[in-house]
Amino acid sequence: MDYKEAGVDIDTEAEFIKRLVSEIKFERKDLKKAPINLGFTGLIEFGDFYIAMNTDGVGTKIIVANQMEKWDTIGIDCVAMNVNDTVTVGAEPIAFVDYLAIDSYNLKMAEELGKGLNKGAEEANITILGGETATIPEITKGADLSGTSIGIVRKENLITGEKVKKGDLIFGIPSTGIHSNGLTLARRIFPDLNERVHGEKIGYELLKPTRIYVREIISLLGDCTPHGMAHITGGGLLNILRVKKMKYIIDEPLKPQWLFEEIQERGKIAQEEMYRTFNMGMGFVIIAPEDCEGEIKKNIPDSKVVGSVDSGTGVEVPELRIEFQ
Numbered sequence: 001m002d003y004k005e006a007g008v009d010i011d012t013e014a015e016f017i018k019r020l021v022s023e024i025k026f027e028r029k030d031l032k033k034a035p036i037n038l039g040f041t042g043l044i045e046f047g048d049f050y051i052a053m054n055t056d057g058v059g060t061k062i063i064v065a066n067q068m069e070k071w072d073t074i075g076i077d078c079v080a081m082n083v084n085d086t087v088t089v090g091a092e093p094i095a096f097v098d099y100l101a102i103d104s105y106n107l108k109m110a111e112e113l114g115k116g117l118n119k120g121a122e123e124a125n126i127t128i129l130g131g132e133t134a135t136i137p138e139i140t141k142g143a144d145l146s147g148t149s150i151g152i153v154r155k156e157n158l159i160t161g162e163k164v165k166k167g168d169l170i171f172g173i174p175s176t177g178i179h180s181n182g183l184t185l186a187r188r189i190f191p192d193l194n195e196r197v198h199g200e201k202i203g204y205e206l207l208k209p210t211r212i213y214v215r216e217i218i219s220l221l222g223d224c225t226p227h228g229m230a231h232i233t234g235g236g237l238l239n240i241l242r243v244k245k246m247k248y249i250i251d252e253p254l255k256p257q258w259l260f261e262e263i264q265e266r267g268k269i270a271q272e273e274m275y276r277t278f279n280m281g282m283g284f285v286i287i288a289p290e291d292c293e294g295e296i297k298k299n300i301p302d303s304k305v306v307g308s309v310d311s312g313t314g315v316e317v318p319e320l321r322i323e324f325q
Contacts, residue, residue, distance in 0.1 A: 001185070001188065001189070001267040001268065001269055002185075002269060002270070002273045002277075003182070003184070003185050003273065003276075003277045005188075006184050006185040006187075006188045007184050008184050008185070010234070010235060010276065010277075031044070031045065036050070038088075038089055038160060038161070039088070039161065039230075039239075039242030039243055040054070040085040040086075040088040040089065040230070040231055040242060041053065041054050041085050041086050041088065041089055041091065041151075042054070043089065043091075043158075045155075046152075048154060048155060049152045049153060049154055049155065050089075050091065050152070050153050050155060050158055051150060051151070051152055052086050052089060052091035052093075052150070052151040052152070052153060053086075053148065053149070053150055053151075054082045054083075054085045054086050054148065054149050054151075055082065055146065055147065055148040055149075056078075056081040056082050056085065056146060056147070057078065057081070057144065057145060057146030057147070058074055058077045058078050058081065058145050058146070058180050059180055059181065059183055059184075060183045060184050060187065061074065061077060061180050061183045061206070061207070062074055062142065062143055062144060062145055063142065063183070063187065064183060064187065064193060064203055064206045064207055065207060066142040066143065067193050067203060068193060068201075068203040068204065068207060069108075070112070070203075070204070070207060071108075071109045071112035071113050071116065072112040072113075072115050072116050073116050073119075073207050073208070073209040074113060074116050074145060074207070074209075075098075075113050075114070075115065075116025075117030075118070075119065075120050075145070076116045076117075076119050076120040076123065076209035076210065076212070077116075077120075077179070077180045077209050077210045078098060078116075078117065078120065078145050078146065078147045079096060079117065079120030079121060079123070079124055079126070079147065079149070079212065080120060080123075080124070080179075080180070080209065080210035080211065080212045081179075081180050081210060081233065082096065082147055082148065082149035083096070083124045083126065083149050083151070083212060083214050084210070084212065084213055084214070084231040084233075084283075084284065085149075085231050085233075086149050086150075086151040086214075087151070087213065087214050087217045087218065087229070088159070088228075088229040088230060088231055088243075089153060089158055089159050089160065089229075090153045090157050090158055090159040090221055090225075090229075091151035091152060091153035091158075092151050092152060092153065092214075092218050093124055093125075093126045093149045093150070093151040093214055094126055094127065094150060094151060094152060095126055095127050095128075095129050095149070095150045096121060096124075096126050096127070096128045096129065096147055096148065096149045096150070097128070097129055097130055097131045097132075097147060097148050098117060098128065098131035098132075098145065098146070098147040099131060099132050099133075099134070099145070099146050099147060099148075100113065100131065100132070100133045100134070100143060100144070100145050101133075101134045101136055101139070101140040101143065101144040101145075102133065102134070102135055102136075102140060102142075102143045103135070103136070103137040103140050103141055103142060103143070104135075104137065105135075106143075109143065113143075113145065116209070120209075120212065123212040123214070123215070124212050124214045124215070125214065125215060126149065131147070157221070157225075159225065159226060159227070159228065159229060160228075161227065161228035161243040161244040161287075162244065163227040163228070164227040164228045164243060164244040164246055164287050164309060165227070165246075165309065166246070166309055166310055166311050167289075167290070167308065167309065168227055168287050168288060168289055168290075168308065168309040169287070169288060169289070169290055169292075169293060169305050169307075169308055169309075170240075170248060170249075170250065170285060170286075170287055170305070170306050170307040170308060170309065171285065171286040171287075171288065171293075171296050171300075171303045171304065171305055171306065172250075172253070172254045172282040172284075172285055172303065172304055172305075172306035173211075173213060173216075173282065173283060173284040173285070173286070173300055173302065173303050174211075174254055174281060174282065174283065174302055175210075175211055175232070175257075175279045175281055175282060175283030175284075176208050176209065176210065176211045176283070177205065177206075177208040177257055177259055178206055178208070178259060178260075178278065178279075179210040179211070179233065179279055179283055180210050180233070181233045181234040181277070181278065181279065182234070182277045182278045183206065185263070185267070185269075185277060186206060186263055187206075188267070189262075189263050189266050189267045190202045190203075190206070190263075190266075193206070197262060198258060205259055206259075210283070211283050211284075213231075213283070213284045216299055216300045217229070217284075217286075217300075219299045220286075220295060220296060220299040220300065223295035223298070223299060224288065224291075224292040224295040224296070225288075225292075226286045226287060226288040226292065226296075227287050227288055227289065228243035228244060228286075228287040229243070229284070229285065229286050229287065230242065230243050230284070230285040230287075231283070231284055232279040232282055232283050232284060232285060233279070234277075235276060235277075236274075236275045236276045236277055236278055236279065236280065237250070237275050237276065237280075237315045237317070237322075237324060238276055238315065238324050239285075240285055240287075240315050241313075241314070241315060241324070243287060245313045246309050246310070246311075246312070246313065247309065247310040247311060247312035247313060247314055247315075247316070248287075248307060248309060248310075248314070248315045248316070249307045249308055249309075249310055249316050249318065250306050250307040250315065250316065250317045251306075251307050251308075251317075251318050251319065252304070252305065252306050252307065253280070253281075253282065253306055253307075253317055253319075253320070254280075254281045254282045254304060254306060255281055256274075256278075256280045256281035257281055260274065260278055260280055260281065263278075271320050271321075271322055272322050272324075275317065275320070275322055275324075276324065282306070285306075286300075286303070287309060293305065313325065
């Protein structure tokens with residue numbers, strides 16, 4: 001099985017987005033510069049700062065929450081998927097708004113979603129300014145949750161990825177599990193979410209919230225300046241290429257959690273497909289010069305050097321014979 005067979009075609013999705021974005025051409029004429037769009041976040045100039053904006057949702061992970069009738073972590077995912085992108089350019093997330101679409105009123109869901117959003121805000125050190133709830137039973141079945149984050153970074157502190165160079169080290173930071181990507185495929189592999197695997201209901205394992213890296217990264221930026229950073233979400237290792245077109249050699253990958261091994265074994269999924277669909281145990285990547293290693297490990301103790309940057313283009317995992325262009 002692969003992601004396409006499960007219903008998500010990454011290549012066609014990329015073409016869909018390309019056509020959508022190609023029609024969005026209007027820009028304000030009274031801005032000093034046109035908005036800047038980097039690999040993970042959009043930036044606009046505002047005095048001595050850039051304002052960073054992101055929007056994202058939790059995808060079909062909310063279907064798992066609905067089926068397990070457990071919604072108290074999904075709000076953390078919603079915050080995480082946005083602020084982890086925002087911080088990749090060195091911007092500190094400061095505020096957030098959410099959008100919730102529902103088909104009916106479930107008061108337990110409302111309370112638990114609120115708890116998760118609050119927990120995510122606390123972990124990311126942001127304020128949730130408000131949001132919107134829409135009751136649209138003709139469109140939404142169950143619920144859909146998304147949000148938008150805003151961050152700020154001084155112009156001189158912006159991390160664009162342009163400084164990434166041959167010889168830089170690649171540091172991987174562990175994920176907490178599947179995070180919020182690849183759930184369409186995972187749900188095909190595990191049709192019974194109440195099945196117990198390693199003593200745990202698989203639905204609860206899939207609901208483990210996305211790790212929020214913001215506080216660790218912001219703390220690190222006080223000690224050293226990475227050349228580039230990547231949030232490993234949908235597309236897996238391909239996300240690293242959004243930083244800068246270079247050759248990224250992952251010769252000591254982090255060990256994936258048992259969940260990924262179970263998904264691969266049950267679905268007979270190829271290694272390459274796994275690493276272009278899931279985070280495979282590595283949720284965030286820092287690309288930095290060798291002299292930053294001490295500061296990175298001090299601020300993020302569970303980080304590990306997983307590889308290095310070389311000339312060329314692509315992402316390679318030699319021991320698994322995987323290469324992406």
